[in-house]
Amino acid sequence: MSLKVDVIGNGTVIDHIPGGRGLLCLKVLGIESIDSPVILLSNVSSNNKGGKKDLIKIEDRFLTPKEHNKLAIIAPGATVNIINDTHVTDKRLISVPEKFVDVICCTNPNCVSNTESYISSSFAVERKEPLEVRCSYCDRVVGAKQLLRQVIG
Numbered sequence: 001m002s003l004k005v006d007v008i009g010n011g012t013v014i015d016h017i018p019g020g021r022g023l024l025c026l027k028v029l030g031i032e033s034i035d036s037p038v039i040l041l042s043n044v045s046s047n048n049k050g051g052k053k054d055l056i057k058i059e060d061r062f063l064t065p066k067e068h069n070k071l072a073i074i075a076p077g078a079t080v081n082i083i084n085d086t087h088v089t090d091k092r093l094i095s096v097p098e099k100f101v102d103v104i105c106c107t108n109p110n111c112v113s114n115t116e117s118y119i120s121s122s123f124a125v126e127r128k129e130p131l132e133v134r135c136s137y138c139d140r141v142v143g144a145k146q147l148l149r150q151v152i153g
């Protein structure tokens with residue numbers, strides 16, 4: 001079965017989201033505050049080896065770098081297509097960066113990134129699968145579950 005979805009004029013298409021994670025991605029983007037049309041396709045078959053993927057189309061909405069980084073926690077491997085005037089003008093892969101800066105908070109309440117407001121949080125990626133990051137200030141290790149909880153609020 002092939003699913004055809006109308007082309008959008010301007011906006012963002014996030015493709016190759018791991019199956020079932022589309023709704024979480026929309027949560028990260030603040031679905032309740034999006035006024036423009038949104039399409040979510042969930043668990044459609046992806047080309048490679050019978051896997052499943054989710055796909056999101058949002059009209060007139062583009063991702064901030066921070067949202068991009070948050071999506072790296074939920075949907076690494078997804079692709080972001082920027083649509084301008086019905087054409088894909090930019091395509092980016094969502095991959096786990098070497099560092100997360102000002103994206104998540106340290107779970108150590110005494111960490112200087114929590115106690116001093118002028119210091120942005122910073123985490124080095126220790127492991128990508130499952131994701132594990134280490135605070136650059138206090139060395140606290142934060143795991144995938146905690147990260148997920150933080151980005152979806």
Ligand SMILES: [Zn+2]
Nearest residue numbers: 106111135138
């Ligand atoms: Zn810390």
